[in-house]
Amino acid sequence: MKVVIIGSGAAGLSTASNIRKYDEDIEITVITRESFIAYSPCAIPYVLCGKVDCFEDIVMHKPEDYLEKNINIVINAEVFEVSSRENKLKYNFNNGYLKVVKELSYDYLVIASGATSFIPPIEGTHLNGVFKIRTIEVGFKIKEWAEKNHNAVVVGAGLIGLETAYGLKEMGLNVIVTEMLPQIIPRSLDPDMASIVRQYMENEGLQVILGNPIEEIIGDKRVEKAIIGEEVLNADMVIMATGIRPQIKLAKMAGCDIGRWAILVNEKMQTSVPNIYAVGDCVEVYDAITGQNTQSPLGTTAVRQGKIAAKNIVGMSAEFRPVLNAMVSKIGQLEFGAVGSTKSWAVHNGMEVITGKSKALTKARYYPGAKTIDVKMICTLNGRIIGCQIIAEERVAERIDTMSLAIAKDVTCSELAAMEFSYAHPVSMVIDPIILAAEDACWKLKRLKKM
Amino acid sequence: MKVVIIGSGAAGLSTASNIRKYDEDIEITVITRESFIAYSPCAIPYVLCGKVDCFEDIVMHKPEDYLEKNINIVINAEVFEVSSRENKLKYNFNNGYLKVVKELSYDYLVIASGATSFIPPIEGTHLNGVFKIRTIEVGFKIKEWAEKNHNAVVVGAGLIGLETAYGLKEMGLNVIVTEMLPQIIPRSLDPDMASIVRQYMENEGLQVILGNPIEEIIGDKRVEKAIIGEEVLNADMVIMATGIRPQIKLAKMAGCDIGRWAILVNEKMQTSVPNIYAVGDCVEVYDAITGQNTQSPLGTTAVRQGKIAAKNIVGMSAEFRPVLNAMVSKIGQLEFGAVGSTKSWAVHNGMEVITGKSKALTKARYYPGAKTIDVKMICTLNGRIIGCQIIAEERVAERIDTMSLAIAKDVTCSELAAMEFSYAHPVSMVIDPIILAAEDACWKLKRLKKM
Numbered sequence: 001m002k003v004v005i006i007g008s009g010a011a012g013l014s015t016a017s018n019i020r021k022y023d024e025d026i027e028i029t030v031i032t033r034e035s036f037i038a039y040s041p042c043a044i045p046y047v048l049c050g051k052v053d054c055f056e057d058i059v060m061h062k063p064e065d066y067l068e069k070n071i072n073i074v075i076n077a078e079v080f081e082v083s084s085r086e087n088k089l090k091y092n093f094n095n096g097y098l099k100v101v102k103e104l105s106y107d108y109l110v111i112a113s114g115a116t117s118f119i120p121p122i123e124g125t126h127l128n129g130v131f132k133i134r135t136i137e138v139g140f141k142i143k144e145w146a147e148k149n150h151n152a153v154v155v156g157a158g159l160i161g162l163e164t165a166y167g168l169k170e171m172g173l174n175v176i177v178t179e180m181l182p183q184i185i186p187r188s189l190d191p192d193m194a195s196i197v198r199q200y201m202e203n204e205g206l207q208v209i210l211g212n213p214i215e216e217i218i219g220d221k222r223v224e225k226a227i228i229g230e231e232v233l234n235a236d237m238v239i240m241a242t243g244i245r246p247q248i249k250l251a252k253m254a255g256c257d258i259g260r261w262a263i264l265v266n267e268k269m270q271t272s273v274p275n276i277y278a279v280g281d282c283v284e285v286y287d288a289i290t291g292q293n294t295q296s297p298l299g300t301t302a303v304r305q306g307k308i309a310a311k312n313i314v315g316m317s318a319e320f321r322p323v324l325n326a327m328v329s330k331i332g333q334l335e336f337g338a339v340g341s342t343k344s345w346a347v348h349n350g351m352e353v354i355t356g357k358s359k360a361l362t363k364a365r366y367y368p369g370a371k372t373i374d375v376k377m378i379c380t381l382n383g384r385i386i387g388c389q390i391i392a393e394e395r396v397a398e399r400i401d402t403m404s405l406a407i408a409k410d411v412t413c414s415e416l417a418a419m420e421f422s423y424a425h426p427v428s429m430v431i432d433p434i435i436l437a438a439e440d441a442c443w444k445l446k447r448l449k450k451m
Numbered sequence: 452m453k454v455v456i457i458g459s460g461a462a463g464l465s466t467a468s469n470i471r472k473y474d475e476d477i478e479i480t481v482i483t484r485e486s487f488i489a490y491s492p493c494a495i496p497y498v499l500c501g502k503v504d505c506f507e508d509i510v511m512h513k514p515e516d517y518l519e520k521n522i523n524i525v526i527n528a529e530v531f532e533v534s535s536r537e538n539k540l541k542y543n544f545n546n547g548y549l550k551v552v553k554e555l556s557y558d559y560l561v562i563a564s565g566a567t568s569f570i571p572p573i574e575g576t577h578l579n580g581v582f583k584i585r586t587i588e589v590g591f592k593i594k595e596w597a598e599k600n601h602n603a604v605v606v607g608a609g610l611i612g613l614e615t616a617y618g619l620k621e622m623g624l625n626v627i628v629t630e631m632l633p634q635i636i637p638r639s640l641d642p643d644m645a646s647i648v649r650q651y652m653e654n655e656g657l658q659v660i661l662g663n664p665i666e667e668i669i670g671d672k673r674v675e676k677a678i679i680g681e682e683v684l685n686a687d688m689v690i691m692a693t694g695i696r697p698q699i700k701l702a703k704m705a706g707c708d709i710g711r712w713a714i715l716v717n718e719k720m721q722t723s724v725p726n727i728y729a730v731g732d733c734v735e736v737y738d739a740i741t742g743q744n745t746q747s748p749l750g751t752t753a754v755r756q757g758k759i760a761a762k763n764i765v766g767m768s769a770e771f772r773p774v775l776n777a778m779v780s781k782i783g784q785l786e787f788g789a790v791g792s793t794k795s796w797a798v799h800n801g802m803e804v805i806t807g808k809s810k811a812l813t814k815a816r817y818y819p820g821a822k823t824i825d826v827k828m829i830c831t832l833n834g835r836i837i838g839c840q841i842i843a844e845e846r847v848a849e850r851i852d853t854m855s856l857a858i859a860k861d862v863t864c865s866e867l868a869a870m871e872f873s874y875a876h877p878v879s880m881v882i883d884p885i886i887l888a889a890e891d892a893c894w895k896l897k898r899l900k901k902m
Contacts, residue, residue, distance in 0.1 A: 043876050057817040299881050300874045321869060328873035337873050366508040398849030400873040402856055408870060409860045418772060419859060422779035422788050422851040423751045425494050430750050
């Protein structure tokens, strides 16, 4: 049996490795436009800020490593035609000297084509010094450019924008982050929690401009200024972190159904064409809270989807669950994470919710080095937890995981408030901040019932 | 209404504070033999090792602080008589000059009398330089004595023993830890996991002797040698960390039913005498895994029991759930924790189990400062998780909490393996070590079914 996988990101390589884990004989070929594989694009900001020494460090495997597992990886190759009737695809292959066209047949095709940066239709995005972060090659160029310049404007205050902004700040640049919406990290955090992160960023020396879209980038060959709302900002470089768009061209060509944004798949990660699977940033997933389709462009989602697709391809049965989009980030010393729905998103979807909050410490009060921790929990009026956001200078990620499990298992705030957590002075409080937030939610529900 | 609480540890004060939280009018009196209240005895080792500056720091409240909440605390007072027929008790009160006997009546009595150190019946435990850690006063004395001496023997390699041993080592003493059983931390860790902690201790310069009980302490007025099995060890001081015994004398006097070790209570924390409640180290609890009675001498258990007792006393209904004994400790840089049953304990109780293990990292491989993490998960043959042990130099506590929730919600290893965890390079791996251990457990179950 032959499986061809288009794309060498987390989703594509996870599919390949998992197929091999479950089956020794299947012929696996991964085709990718990139020349580096198995690196973590989200780690680029950490190279900029100096936490990770160099880009080479974030490349975890070479194509040869996969050959040892009997997985064939074709780099610098662009698939331009898929025929699902003939179970064949064609790709351009650049062998260093010239482009040749090659053909490949498959029994199963896995589309892991990822996403590209979305660039708003404004003037000046073609200028030198304007970058969109996506691949390691762009990472190299940003670093090189930043080393010779002083003023950076980062457009978009989502995770990638903020992490990159911090990286550039650590390189010594003056950095302004701009966001069209009135808050940072709008997808994962409510405004009250986002403002804690924004204050941290500002204290660290980043300037943040909210509520204004980028209007134009000005310059002669290279960028000189960026116009944000009515402000004209000096800029030697502009990073466009304005979102992503799933790459669906090949899926369309193959006749796969497309949803609102991306490729439609069932819980087996199978498209509408039975022997074509799709995984990663190029597919739509089911949101566990709202019950609607959504996107989940996270490395963890990609890896989990690759595993599910692999299992189904080798004939084991496995289903991808609706997503909670559990995420975490660390910028400077600040760690923040979220899972499930924000309050804003729940309200936007017509849900009636209450929130429980706590502000506490990460260790016993008297233990040196205890940090402030903020927890916000979102619950329905029958007490079911549907979301949680946590910010602190340590120990956020695993608390998000606890909350991910709680939400997945339909735990109520009163159930969580009675839960048994571990405790030792150097690592926690005798009543965990999560428990305190759950208790606060219980009180609010009780008061609401009395009204 | 009058509530009298005997004992000012975590259980007693949690009961008092929670009653006041739910009811402004109830008259609350706490009677305690101690002169310091609201301190954390488990923090004593951290004062010894210098992490916390002084004993004063670990005292979180004074009796006056409780008076502000209209909670009356009587210190240096020993209850010697309880009459449940008359709803009265008598206590000796030392006013600094002389002992006087006082009487107090109650509508509800809460026994939070805690536990005392168990000292095995051997020769020499009366000598100067032999200590049992329990109260802050003993902490003072240990520190004073240790400052003038060189060789310490700590008897008992449970948490208190190990933490104290490390504290004394940090003070510059030569420390030998001895344990009767063939492993350290026998209650919470299986031998394979315990040996990781032991190796860390030994690398840090502690000597550990396993499988030998203390036979005798030798000395003229002050301790000079300790005989452990057949070895004679030089010792300027001996710390007896040989376990605890619940204090049940007053409960017996009041006619409360006593179980195998401690006071019997129902899920409301009520004893067999309807208006007497009992909480903390002096009660028996129900083990969620084995279904048998057990002890849970943990600060978190005490705090949660106090809340349940308080709610029931004020007329709200609340039930204390069977315990999983979620615990964590940090010694030096090493954090280790456990929840639910060990494999040894499950097998001892006649359960058939398999284990899933993982050895991974706490951060992305290329991120500086990533630490090794070891996870061991215990599952029944139908996949239900019943226990977990985790060791790493960071981020153990919250993972234990995740596993506590997983066990409480009857999650299976295959369900957990599909769970959505958060990920960012500086704080986690794209596939969490917990997920890897759950996957390992799934494989083992699958292999078992094929056999």
